Amino acid sequence: MGYSTDGTCEMTNFSLAATRRWKLACRYGLASLLLVFFVFPIYWLFIISFKTPDEIFHFPPVWYPKSFQFANYAVLFKDGDAVSVLNSLILAGVSTVIAMIFGTMCAYSLVRFKTGGEDFAVWVISQRLMPPIAIIFPIFLLYVYLGWVDSYGGLIILYTAFNLPYVIWMMRGYIEDIPLELEESALVDGCSRWAVLWKVVFPMARTGLFATAVFTFVFAWNEFIFALVLTRTEVVTYTVQVTHYFGGQSNFWAKIAAMSALGTVPVFITVSLLQRFLVRGISMGAVKG
Amino acid sequence: MTSASPFVLSVIARHPSGRMPDHNFRYWIIAPSVFLLLLIGLFPLIYSLVVSFQQITMTDYDTSFAGLTNYAQLFDDARLWQSIAHTLIITIIALPVELVFGLAMAHLFLERMPGRQIFISLIVLPTVISPVVAGATWRLLFDQRYGPINQVIGWFAGHEVVMLWNITPHLVYPAILICEIWQWTPFMFLILLAALSNVDKSLTEAAELDGAGFWRIFFKIVLPAIWPVMAIAILIRGVDLFRIFDVIWALTSGGPGTMTETISIYTYVQGFQQFESSYTAAIAFLIVGLMSVIVIWAIRRMGLAK
Numbered sequence: 356m357g358y359s360t361d362g363t364c365e366m367t368n369f370s371l372a373a374t375r376r377w378k379l380a381c382r383y384g385l386a387s388l389l390l391v392f393f394v395f396p397i398y399w400l401f402i403i404s405f406k407t408p409d410e411i412f413h414f415p416p417v418w419y420p421k422s423f424q425f426a427n428y429a430v431l432f433k434d435g436d437a438v439s440v441l442n443s444l445i446l447a448g449v450s451t452v453i454a455m456i457f458g459t460m461c462a463y464s465l466v467r468f469k470t471g472g473e474d475f476a477v478w479v480i481s482q483r484l485m486p487p488i489a490i491i492f493p494i495f496l497l498y499v500y501l502g503w504v505d506s507y508g509g510l511i512i513l514y515t516a517f518n519l520p521y522v523i524w525m526m527r528g529y530i531e532d533i534p535l536e537l538e539e540s541a542l543v544d545g546c547s548r549w550a551v552l553w554k555v556v557f558p559m560a561r562t563g564l565f566a567t568a569v570f571t572f573v574f575a576w577n578e579f580i581f582a583l584v585l586t587r588t589e590v591v592t593y594t595v596q597v598t599h600y601f602g603g604q605s606n607f608w609a610k611i612a613a614m615s616a617l618g619t620v621p622v623f624i625t626v627s628l629l630q631r632f633l634v635r636g637i638s639m640g641a642v643k644g
Numbered sequence: 645m646t647s648a649s650p651f652v653l654s655v656i657a658r659h660p661s662g663r664m665p666d667h668n669f670r671y672w673i674i675a676p677s678v679f680l681l682l683l684i685g686l687f688p689l690i691y692s693l694v695v696s697f698q699q700i701t702m703t704d705y706d707t708s709f710a711g712l713t714n715y716a717q718l719f720d721d722a723r724l725w726q727s728i729a730h731t732l733i734i735t736i737i738a739l740p741v742e743l744v745f746g747l748a749m750a751h752l753f754l755e756r757m758p759g760r761q762i763f764i765s766l767i768v769l770p771t772v773i774s775p776v777v778a779g780a781t782w783r784l785l786f787d788q789r790y791g792p793i794n795q796v797i798g799w800f801a802g803h804e805v806v807m808l809w810n811i812t813p814h815l816v817y818p819a820i821l822i823c824e825i826w827q828w829t830p831f832m833f834l835i836l837l838a839a840l841s842n843v844d845k846s847l848t849e850a851a852e853l854d855g856a857g858f859w860r861i862f863f864k865i866v867l868p869a870i871w872p873v874m875a876i877a878i879l880i881r882g883v884d885l886f887r888i889f890d891v892i893w894a895l896t897s898g899g900p901g902t903m904t905e906t907i908s909i910y911t912y913v914q915g916f917q918q919f920e921s922s923y924t925a926a927i928a929f930l931i932v933g934l935m936s937v938i939v940i941w942a943i944r945r946m947g948l949a950k
Contacts, residue, residue: 485684
């Protein structure tokens with residue numbers, strides 16, 4: 356800890372260097388401990404998915420499998436459970452695209468025309484912070500009435516709506532960064548408003564669009580409670596599928612681990628590729644880095 | 645999409661404030677969003693209100709006006725207030741721990757060191773995992789016999805320990821909190837690290853030359869500088885903790901008994917397992933009402949919408 360590396364000037368060069376080395380060693384020690392705490396559970400989840408049943412139910416626990424075998428994954432594909440990953444992909448993918456288009460349009464209106472003023476902006480973001488449980492119950496009754504339970508369309512609409520506030524909020528920040536002059540010159544050149552939106556705003560905001568889309572996708576991909584309530588057999592997502600393996604007496608460990616890993620790997624890959632947008636993405640734009 | 649635009653010329657004579665005098669386009673482009681937001685923002689509220697004044701249960705479909713029966717029941721429902729208490733306990737413990745732990749970690753990684761970026765990239769992984777998967781992972785870790793946690797505790801204890809983490813009353817809350825803190829401390833850490841990096845170095849260095857100690861610099865210079873960002877992180881986490889569901893669902897499902905039932909779990913049980921439609925609607929309305937007031941107040945207070 357400390358806000359500058361070398362505060363004291365009276366020390367000799369030798370002891371200064373020694374202190375620095377000692378401090379660095381301490382920091383590495385602490386960092387390694389933290390690394391173990393935060394990464395070991397993930398390691399354990401993934402490693403179970405490669406273990407044989409004998410290794411999973413072995414006492415004392417086996418810290419790493421003798422050989423990596425993919426039987427646990429093969430079972431998921433053979434039984435058709437892996438379809439739930441495809442369902443997650445369809446629901447999260449389609450809802451993300453729709454939310455990005457609608458949300459960016461709305462954000463553009465908020466930024467350039469101040470539509471609805473601050474009250475509208477507050478209302479939009481407050482929707483993001485509502486507990487899903489309070490929303491899902493009336494929605495469930497509505498969906499039962501409309502026959503939308505366990506359908507792609509129903510969940511896509513709900514995911515789109517639930518992610519819209521985030522998209523509007525994030526895109527508002529990104530659109531504010533676009534210089535107004537470009538849009539003005541396009542309008543002077545005879546472009547329609549819609550053409551400006553599609554041909555100037557969307558391309559100019561592509562970095563923000565991309566980063567926001569990825570986070571929107573991850574939120575929908577990881578979503579659980581809506582899927583739990585609104586899916587039965589047809590559109591079960593991977594998060595719901597994982598909980599199906601918990602039993603009163605015995606848990607299907609291998610399946611839990613393999614299914615969780617299938618759903619987690621894509622998230623890890625996308626987020627790793629987007630490191631530099633991560634802070635802005637999860638802080639809802641509070642940190643612009 | 646239509647592209648007819650009758651207002652191309654109007655924009656050239658732009659209002660000096662930068663506001664374009666154009667009244668249809670701006671509403672057309674918010675229409676789809678507003679429609680969808682009303683679906684989740686207004687419809688549930690109105691519908692809950694209507695249903696909460698009726699008497700719809702699993703066995704009975706009575707839509708006549710029942711007055712405030714359901715709301716009166718809220719006050720006598722010990723299980724409801726316990727679930728709110730459970731939610732608050734989890735929030736009150738997890739939020740400060742995540743904040744302080746995250747802040748300390750941010751300090752540790754603030755200065756450059758070789759491999760820093762790799763450490764950070766790996767440490768933030770729990771935050772992007774689905775909370776259900778996080779709960780499932782910890783359920784596997786906490787297993788009394790085949791999980792590694794009891795094994796490691798056994799090494800320190802010197803003998804085999806049997807701790808039933810998701811069943812034993814005094815262990816369920818630590819289990820939930822550990823999982824929760826594991827998943828969301830990196831969230832705080834990452835945001836606070838970014839905020840700390842943006843603090844003006846010349847100010848802290850000047851204060852240090854003046855002989856101010858670490859804590860004095862922290863409270864006088866660093867904290868005020870990072871507060872706007874920290875406040876938003878606290879708001880996001882506070883709201884998330886209040887609606888906690890997934891992790892507990894995977895770890896304990898509210899058990900043993902109703903010991904770890906949070907407000908979200910309780911509402912789910914009432915609505916989707918006991919089918920007390922009208923009563924659930926009353927609870928949903930209570931939650932939405934309560935949260936709306938708190939959230940909107942907090943957003944305005946923080947000047948988040950400007």
